[in-house]
Amino acid sequence: MRVLEIDHPLVAHKLTVLRDKKTPSSVFRQLADELVTLLAYEATRSVAVAPSGINTPVAPTTGMKITDPQPMIVPILRAGLGMLDGLTRLIPTGEVGFLGMVRNDETLEVTTYANRLPEDLTGRQCFVLDPMLATGHTLIAAVEYLLERGAKDVTCVTLVCAPEGLKTLEESIAEDVNLTVVTAAVDDHLNERGYIVPGLGDAGDRLFGVV
Ligand code: URA
Numbered sequence: 001m002r003v004l005e006i007d008h009p010l011v012a013h014k015l016t017v018l019r020d021k022k023t024p025s026s027v028f029r030q031l032a033d034e035l036v037t038l039l040a041y042e043a044t045r046s047v048a049v050a051p052s053g054i055n056t057p058v059a060p061t062t063g064m065k066i067t068d069p070q071p072m073i074v075p076i077l078r079a080g081l082g083m084l085d086g087l088t089r090l091i092p093t094g095e096v097g098f099l100g101m102v103r104n105d106e107t108l109e110v111t112t113y114a115n116r117l118p119e120d121l122t123g124r125q126c127f128v129l130d131p132m133l134a135t136g137h138t139l140i141a142a143v144e145y146l147l148e149r150g151a152k153d154v155t156c157v158t159l160v161c162a163p164e165g166l167k168t169l170e171e172s173i174a175e176d177v178n179l180t181v182v183t184a185a186v187d188d189h190l191n192e193r194g195y196i197v198p199g200l201g202d203a204g205d206r207l208f209g210v211v
Contacts, residue, residue, distance in 0.1 A: 001170045002180045003161075004042055011038050015159065015184045019200045028206050029082060032131065035159060035184060036086025040127075043157050043182040044090060047071060048125060070094050072121060072151070075129040076101050076142055077114060079204035083129040083157065094127070099145065101138050108194050110137045112145075122150035131203040133158045133181065134196050136165035140172045143179060153178035160199055162190040 014035045017023055023031070052065040070093050075084045077100040088094060100114025126146045133139055133156070143154050154177070161183045173179050187196045200206065 004182045036083045040087045040090045071125045080129040082207040126151045126154045128156045131159040133161040133165045136168035155180045158183045161186045162196045164190045
């Protein structure tokens with residue numbers, strides 16, 4: 001597993017404003033979107049491309065285009081939805097599949113309550129969107145789900161990770177799997193309530209309100 005913690009002043013700035021508890025939902029949503037676009041630039045570094053012939057107004061030439069099957073973008077409901085536009089902005093031809101997963105705040109166990117993904121993901125590059133990699137259980141379930149359906153490689157795009165969750169994810173997924181985690185920050189630790197410290201609180205609530 002590769003972990004890419006993106007070191008960029010704009011990423012650091014936007015993340016700092018996101019972390020601030022005084023930041024209102026409207027600004028939080030806008031900043032999360034901008035931050036994901038910056039992370040997506042790095043996360044898509046290995047997207048599959050192939051030579052493609054075109055004619056410029058001046059001359060024929062060969063460039064590169066994203067190959068089929070198009071990448072599959074998988075936001076984890078609910079909080080991952082706040083990251084979707086940031087990724088599709090850079091890969092508008094990508095397809096979008098959804099996984100609804102919820103964590104029990106007492107037991108920290110994860111249940112899948114919705115799934116809208118193709119059964120066959122053979123050869124697909126998948127981008128999983130979930131802002132907070134806390135215990136790692138949600139991403140483990142999502143990555144296993146995609147691999148079972150034949151995904152070629154999986155890149156998880158997160159805003160903040162806990163070191164404990166990264167360790168659990170790494171230990172749970174076979175070494176030969178092409179798995180990458182792209183994040184704006186690896187934080188200090190996970191507290192006893194399963195929150196990342198210092199983190200940014202409940203990402204779903206901050207994006208969409210407490211419902
Ligand atoms: N989920 C969140 O939204 N925040 C955390 O800190 C941990 C899990």
